[in-house]
Amino acid sequence: MEEENRLRIVLKQLIQNNEYLAENYRKWARVAATGGLDAVSKDIDEAGQLIQIATQKLRVALGSIES
Numbered sequence: 067m068e069e070e071n072r073l074r075i076v077l078k079q080l081i082q083n084n085e086y087l088a089e090n091y092r093k094w095a096r097v098a099a100t101g102g103l104d105a106v107s108k109d110i111d112e113a114g115q116l117i118q119i120a121t122q123k124l125r126v127a128l129g130s131i132e133s
Contacts (some may be wrong), residue, residue: 070131077128084121088114 091114098107 074128074131077124077131081121081124081128084117084124088117088121091117 091110095107095110095114098104098110
């Protein structure tokens with residue numbers, strides 16, 4: 067049970083970290099786009115989308131523990 071509680075805490079932290087990272091990726095994608103680096107912006111944006119997918123998977127995992 068203690069490991070489950072630790073895992074719950076870790077998953078919540080990972081979700082928070084990913085949300086921060088995704089926002090940071092969006093910011094830098096905008097910076098790249100503003101600088102005329104459209105391909106770079108697209109790549110950064112796609113990386114941010116992958117983080118969002120990972121975050122959703124982590125939320126599902128957390129939900130499985132909490133149910």
